[in-house]
Structures are given as C-alpha cells and as structure tokens.
Amino acid sequence: xxxxxxxxxxxxxxxxxxxxxxxxxxxxxxxxxxxxxxxxxxxxxxxxxxxxxxxxxxxxxxxxxxxxxxxxxxxxxxxxxxxxxxxxxxxxxxxxxxxxxxxxxxxxxxxxxxxxxxxxxxxxxxxxxxxxxxxxxxxxxxxxxxxxxxxxxxxxxxxxxxxxxxxxxxxxxxxxxxxxxxxxxxxxxxxxxxxxxxxxxxxxxxxxxxxxxxxxxxxxxxxxxxxxxxxxxxxxxxxxxxxxxxxxxxxxxxxxxxxxxxxxxxxxxxxxxxxxxxxxxxxxxxxxxxxxxxxxxxxxxxxxxxxxxxxxxxxxxxxxxxxxxxxxxxxxxxxxxxxxxxxxxxxxxxxxxxxxxxxxxxxxxxxxxxxxxxxxxxxxxxxxxxxxxxxxxxxxxxxxxx
Amino acid sequence: xxxxxxxxxxxxxxxxxxxxxxxxxxxxxxxxxxxxxxxxxxxxxxxxxxxxxxxxxxxxxxxxxxxxxxxxxxxxxxxxxxxxxxxxxxxxxxxxxxxxxxxxxxxxxxxxxxxxxxxxxxxxxxxxxxxxxxxxxxxxxxxxxxxxxxxxxxxxxxxxxxxxxxxxxxxxxxxxxxxxxxxxxxxxxxxxxxxxxxxxxxxxxxxxxxxx
Numbered sequence: 225x226x227x228x229x230x231x232x233x234x235x236x237x238x239x240x241x242x243x244x245x246x247x248x249x250x251x252x253x254x255x256x257x258x259x260x261x262x263x264x265x266x267x268x269x270x271x272x273x274x275x276x277x278x279x280x281x282x283x284x285x286x287x288x289x290x291x292x293x294x295x296x297x298x299x300x301x302x303x304x305x306x307x308x309x310x311x312x313x314x315x316x317x318x319x320x321x322x323x324x325x326x327x328x329x330x331x332x333x334x335x336x337x338x339x340x341x342x343x344x345x346x347x348x349x350x351x352x353x354x355x356x357x358x359x360x361x362x363x364x365x366x367x368x369x370x371x372x373x374x375x376x377x378x379x380x381x382x383x384x385x386x387x388x389x390x391x392x393x394x395x396x397x398x399x400x401x402x403x404x405x406x407x408x409x410x411x412x413x414x415x416x417x418x419x420x421x422x423x424x425x426x427x428x429x430x431x432x433x434x435x436x437x438x439x440x441x442x443x444x445x446x447x448x449x450x451x452x453x454x455x456x457x458x459x460x461x462x463x464x465x466x467x468x469x470x471x472x473x474x475x476x477x478x479x480x481x482x483x484x485x486x487x488x489x490x491x492x493x494x495x496x497x498x499x500x501x502x503x504x505x506x507x508x509x510x511x512x513x514x515x516x517x518x519x520x521x522x523x524x525x526x527x528x529x530x531x532x533x534x535x536x537x538x539x540x541x542x543x544x545x546x547x548x549x550x551x552x553x554x555x556x557x558x559x560x561x562x563x564x565x566x567x568x569x570x571x572x573x574x575x576x577x578x579x580x581x582x583x584x585x586x587x588x589x590x591x592x593x594x595x596x597x598x599x600x601x602x603x604x605x606x607x608x609x610x611x612x613x614x615x616x617x618x619x620x621x622x623x624x625x626x
Numbered sequence: 627x628x629x630x631x632x633x634x635x636x637x638x639x640x641x642x643x644x645x646x647x648x649x650x651x652x653x654x655x656x657x658x659x660x661x662x663x664x665x666x667x668x669x670x671x672x673x674x675x676x677x678x679x680x681x682x683x684x685x686x687x688x689x690x691x692x693x694x695x696x697x698x699x700x701x702x703x704x705x706x707x708x709x710x711x712x713x714x715x716x717x718x719x720x721x722x723x724x725x726x727x728x729x730x731x732x733x734x735x736x737x738x739x740x741x742x743x744x745x746x747x748x749x750x751x752x753x754x755x756x757x758x759x760x761x762x763x764x765x766x767x768x769x770x771x772x773x774x775x776x777x778x779x780x781x782x783x784x785x786x787x788x789x790x791x792x793x794x795x796x797x798x799x800x801x802x803x804x805x806x807x808x809x810x811x812x813x814x815x816x817x818x819x820x821x822x823x824x825x826x827x828x829x830x831x832x833x834x835x836x837x838x
Contacts, residue, residue: 444685451709451733452635458737459641463648466739482737489734493710503712506686511714518713 233396235291236403237358242288243342243350246281250343274343279332282339285410292407338413346406353402357395364388429537429602436540443500451492458485504543508533512543513564520550525563534573534625541603542566542575545621548596549577557581557617568625575621583615627750630670631656632663632677632689633707642676642736649743660688667696674703674750678733679715690715694722703727705749707736711760720754725832729755729789748789754832755789774816782809787832 227233253273260266363370365388368381376384461482468475504512510528517524533539546564553562559581566575585593597607605623629646631653633639643653654670657663659682667675675696677689693704701723708715708730716730729749735757736742745755761784775783778799785795796806810828817831 447680447709448635448685452638455733455736456635456637456641458734459638459645459739462737462739463645466648486734486737497710502680502686502710503714507714515713 227400228393228396232292233400236400239288239291239403239407240350240354240358240399243347244354246284246342246347247351250347278339278343279336280339281342282335282337285338285342286335286414289407289410289414292403334414338410341410341413346409350402350406353399357399357402361388361391361395364391432599432602433537436537439500440505443496443502446492446496446499451489451496454485454489454492458482458489461485501543504539505536509539509542509566512539513546513566516543516547516550517564520562521554522559523561524550525561528564528566530566530568530573532568534568534623537603538573538605538623538625541600541605541623542573542621544599545575545596545605545607545619546577548592549619552585552592553577553579553581553617556585557583557615559615559617571624571626573621573623573625575619575623577619577621579615579617581615581617582613583611583617584613585609585611585617627651627674627747628654628670628672629746630654630663630666630672630675632658632660632675632681632692634658634678634681638678645736645739646676646743646746649740651743651746659683660692663689663692664696667702672702674705674727674746676705676707676746679706679708679712687715690719694718697722697728701727703749703752705729705731705746705755707731707733709733711757716756716760720756720832725754727752727754729753730760731755731757732759734759745789753789754787754828756787756832758784758788761787775813779809779813779816782806783813783831786810786813786828 254270257266257269257273260269365385367376367384367388368378371381461478465475465478465482468478501512501515503515509530510526513528514526517526534542550562553559557579559579562577562579564575564577566573568574593607593609600607600621600623603623605621608620608622609617610620611617629651631639631642631646633642633656636658639656639658643656646653654672655666657666660677661683663675663677675693677693679687679690681688690706690708693706696702697704704719704727706715706719706729709732711732719730720728722728727749729745731742731745735745749755781799782795785798790798792803792806792810796803799806813831
C-alpha cells in the first residue's frame with residue numbers, strides 16, 4: 225500500500241505517457257511523409273527522417289531514464305567525459321593491460337541502439353500497456369456514462385464501475401513494473417552501471433599502479449640506502465672489535481653496539497620484504513610463488529607452469545593472492561599440507577590454492593578474502609572459495625592476462 | 627689469496643677491500659657493476675670472487691647471473707652476498723659447477739669479519755658455504771622429503787650445508803666424530819645418495835634441500 229502512495233506510480237505513468245507522445249509524433253510525421261506524391265520520395269524521406277531521429281530518440285531515452293532510475297543520470301555524466309587521463313606514475317610500472325576504452329563513439333552507438341529499440345518496439349509496447357492498464361480501468365469505471373443503456377442496465381453498470389475500481393491497484397502495479405523493466409532494458413543498452421563501474425575500477429587501477437611504483441621506490445631506497453649503510457656499520461664495528469683487547473669495557477660496549485646493528489639489519493630486511501618482493505619482479509611469478517611457499521610454516525606443493533610472463537600488475541595481484549591465501553591457511557585452517565597450482569589457459573591466469581584443513585572459511589567474515597577480491601577486482605580478476613566444513617578449502621583465482 | 631670484489635656501493639666496496647686486506651689477502655681488483663666482472667676476472671685470474679647480487683644497470687640480480695655465467699666457463703670460486711635469502715638464487719648458484727667452490731651468504735655476515743674471511747677462504751679452496759639464515763629458510767622447504775630424517779639428523783645436515791667438517795659438527799653438537807659419521811651415513815642412506823666420493827655426497831645432500 226505504501227508503494228501505491230509513493231511517487232513511483234506517477235513517475236512510471238509519466239514515463240509511459242511520454243512514449244505515447246513519441247508515438248504520436250511518429251504517426252504525424254508518417255502521415256506527412258505518406259502524403260508526398262512520389263513513392264521513391266516517400267521512401268527516401270522516411271529513411272532520412274528515421275535515421276536523423278534515431279540518435280535524438282536515444283538521447284531522449286537516456287534523459288527520461290532518470291524518471292525511473294535515480295542512478296542513471298550520474299552514469300551518463302561519467303560516460304560522456306573525455307577519455308581518462310593516464311596517471312603519470314602509471315607509465316613506468318604500467319603493467320595493467322589497457323581495458324579497451326569505451327570512448328565517445330562506443331557511447332554514441334549505444335545511444336543510437338537505444339533510440340532504435342525505442343522507435344521500433346519499446347515505445348509501441350508502452351502505448352499498448354498504457355492503453356490496457358490506464359485506458360481499460362478508466363473505461364470500465366465510466367461504464368454507466370459511456371455505455372448506451374440498451375447494452376447494459378444502469379444497475380449492473382454501477383456495479384461494474386464500482387467493482388472495476390478494485391482493478392486500479394492491479395493496473396498501477398502492472399504499469400510500474402513494466403516501466404521498471406523497460407528502464408532496466410534501456411540501462412542495459414546504454415551500458416549504464418557497467419560503465420560507471422568501469423570508471424571506478426579504472427581509477428582504482430591507477431591508484432594500485434601508483435602504490436606499486438611507490439612501493440618499489442621505497443624498497444629500492446631502503447635497499448640502496450639504509451641497508452647498505454647498516455651493513456657497512458656492522459662491518460666496521462666487527463673490524464673495530466678485532467683491534468680491542470678481550471675483556472676490555474670498550475670491547476663489551478662495542479659488542480653490544482654490534483648486536484644492535486645486526487638487529488636493526490634484521491628488522492629492516494623483514495620490513496623491506498613486506499614492502500616488496502624483489503624476486504617477483506626479477507624472476508616472475510613461478511619463482512616468487514616457490515619463494516612464498518618456502519616461507520610457509522607447512523609444506524606447500526608448488527605446480528606453477530607459466531611460459532610467458534604476464535603484465536606486472538597481473539603478477540603482483542596473483543602473488544598477493546598466493547601470499548594472502550598462505551597466510552590465511554597458516555592462521556585459520558589447521559592444515560598440514562597445501563598446494564598451489566597455476567596455469568595460463570585461454571588468456572586467463574588461473575590459480576588454485578588448496579589445503580587439507582578444517583574448511584568453513586567464510587568470505588563474509590574476516591577482511592582477508594574481501595581485501596583479496598578488492599585487490600583482484602582492479603585487474604578484472606575474480607576469486608571463488610569452496611570451503612565445506614571439514615575441508616578441504618580451495619581458493620580459485622582467475623585473472624585475464626590480456 | 628687473490629680476491630676480486632664486485633659491489634656497487636662505494637663505502638661497502640672499500641670496507642670489504644679493507645677487511646680482506648687486513649686478514650693478509652690481496653684484493654687485486656674491485657668493480658662497481660657486473661658487466662665489468664668478466665674482463666677483470668680474465669685479466670687478474672683471482673682465487674675467489676666476492677659479488678653482490680643486485681647491481682647496476684638493472685638493479686635486479688646482475689651479480690648473481692654474472693657469477694653463474696663465469697662458473698659455466700671455468701670452475702671459478704664465487705662467494706655471493708645477498709641482502710635477502712632468495713631460494714631461487716641460492717639453488718641456481720649452488721647448482722652451478724656441481725656446488726664446488728661456491729658460497730651464498732646474507733650480506734649481514736660481513737659484520738662477523740673473522741667468520742666471513744674464513745668462509746671466503748673455504749670457498750676459494752673449493753668448499754661449499756651456505757649461510758645459516760639461508761640454510762634455515764631452505765630447511766623449511768622440502769619438509770616432505772626430509773620427513774624421514776630424525777631431528778638430530780636434520781641438525782647435522784644443516785651444519786653440513788653450512789660447509790662444516792665432521793670434526794666441527796662434532797664440536798658443535800658435543801658428540802664424538804664417530805657419532806657424527808654415523809648420522810651422516812644414515813642421512814645419505816635415507817636420501818638415497820649412492821656411495822661415491824664422500825665430499826660429492828655432502829654436496830648432493832645439501833642440494834637435496836635446495837632442490838625441492
């Protein structure tokens with residue numbers, strides 16, 4: 225009942241009524257062209273007017289989509305914006321295969337398609353729906369007025385009129401549902417939410433690219449700077465120790481300083497490993513996966529056959545998926561053994577990470593799997609988790625490599 | 627002992643040279659990038675090369691590749707210093723030239739100056755030296771193949787991988803030489819290593835770890 229009182233039936237009504245307006249114009253133009261004398265002229269004029277009208281009808285459709293769909297208007301703004309500027313940083317480590325850009329021309333085709341569908345089919349259905357769901361009940365309600373007395377007696381006519389009032393809510397649901405469905409169809413044709421998502425993903429991909437470049441820079445700076453300095457310091461302290469007599473207080477202090485330097489080096493190395501994995505960039509995914517498997521607390525069988533190196537972004541995302549999964553296995557699964565399998569088949573990198581743990585991993589709980597799917601989304605990757613209670617758990621990741 | 631150093635960081639390169647000289651060895655040349663290494667080696671014919679992994683121009687694993695390439699031509703002893711334990715690198719290096727006259731140490735190890743020079747000497751003499759950090763990480767791998775070994779045998783194998791002699795292992799574990807020899811024989815048997823020359827089997831036992 226709440227729905228009947230809302231603005232949606234009115235919006236839907238206006239939406240369908242505007243189709244009637246469109247069809248009316250079409251009929252008028254058709255009559256005008258039909259009055260032309262020459263048959264060839266009629267055909268030529270008809271085609272020309274039709275061709276010219278299609279894009280405008282498409283634009284009209286796109287505009288009035290906002291009546292039945294609040295998200296459509298934003299979509300449209302994003303879609304018509306100029307081609308996305310590339311982030312300067314992303315050129316260096318740009319690794320992400322460029323998504324075929326849905327530029328302006330693609331959008332124009334979509335708009336024209338919407339216009340065509342509207343002119344040829346949808347708007348006419350609108351008129352019929354409008355006639356059935358609005359005209360029908362109205363006529364029935366008006367039975368006592370519009371029907372001649374010889375067709376129906378005044379008494380039954382009033383009964384029909386009152387009874388058909390009950391049809392009104394059903395009619396309202398019907399035409400609102402149709403308007404909604406029609407809106408969804410057009411949104412599909414115009415590439416509505418898809419295109420918006422596309423833009424969001426693209427900007428996230430730029431961010432990830434920028435982060436990746438930044439991480440590499442930090443890693444290199446730490447490696448070439450602080451780490452080398454600490455090694456040199458440790459070496460000098462080691463040499464200095466040689467020159468001092470044993471049991472001297474200075475040597476004791478120096479030994480403590482030397483230990484501190486070694487601790488600092490260890491901590492720095494762990495820190496750098498967390499920031500970036502050099503072996504991934506140097507040697508690619510198979511080596512990096514073996515490395516990660518080697519660091520795991522439980523035995524991990526590695527079966528990675530990848531002949532050609534995919535783009536860096538794909539490798540980084542895949543490596544992230546592997547290390548996250550291994551961390552999850554170590555933390556939650558209670559597994560004794562795990563395996564990682566990776567192949568590139570049909571332009572898709574597929575990773576399968578399986579463990580013999582207790583299962584019951586739920587992507588809805590814990591941020592690990594959600595973070596992973598977010599990270600994969602920017603390279604168009606998907607993640608599927610099968611984890612029945614009692615195990616085994618299989619995490620499957622698919623990433624397109626082109 | 628005549629030594630060639632390849633290290634791109636100037637301070638570290640000079641520090642290494644000073645350290646090696648202080649122990650009475652001769653640094654015949656030092657270079658700042660891997661590309662210069664083959665020429666210098668051909669010219670000076672050193673007893674051993676000490677090289678960093680990551681060097682110009684690409685700052686990835688140039689030093690390691692250069693070392694492996696040199697060893698493919700002639701049995702040149704090489705000690706590789708790395709900022710990280712990378713199993714891939716370690717395995718590739720130790721497989722070159724049958725694992726004789728080769729070492730893979732974490733760079734931090736140069737702080738233990740006497741040990742470092744000792745390792746360098748052992749590599750120059752044809753020994754295999756793998757740093758304890760490297761061994762520890764490599765041991766975590768390959769657990770399946772090593773499940774047949776007892777904890778004590780694993781410990782012994784770890785020390786073998788560090789390049790220790792039986793006597794040194796016996797001292798470390800406070801057991802007799804005979805006990806160590808018994809453990810080693812058991813390790814060789816469990817890893818299916820045929821009884822060829824003992825030294826070669828030691829290398830093979832180590833490679834069993836590395837080569838998962």
